[in-house]
Amino acid sequence: MSENQETPEQRRERLRQEELRGNPTGNLNDATYRASNGSLVDLVGGLGWKGTGILILVIIVGFIIYSVFFR
Known part of the structure; x- marks a missing residue:
């Protein structure tokens, strides 16, 4: 699928995957927190x-x- 035909959700996921591949140890803390x-x-x-x-x-x-009910 070309870049101008992908949905915004697909683009976000592709960029996130590229960032994870480029900097795997820098995202370790974020990954454990999100998990x-x-x-x-x-x-x-x-x-x-x-x-x-x-x-x-x-x-x-x-x-x-x-x-309304608790004040």
Whole structure:
């Protein structure tokens, strides 16, 4: 697939893989941290814009419900 036909998600993953190949030991700490806790970038990249919007909406509604009932 040529560069101008790949999706932004595919481009991000390709660039991430190239960076890992170029500097494997520099990313060791990041890799262990992400493996144990996850990454917001991976979450948002996997959800897409609709899923991210729904996640933000759920967080806002949850905060409103919390502030109404527990204050």
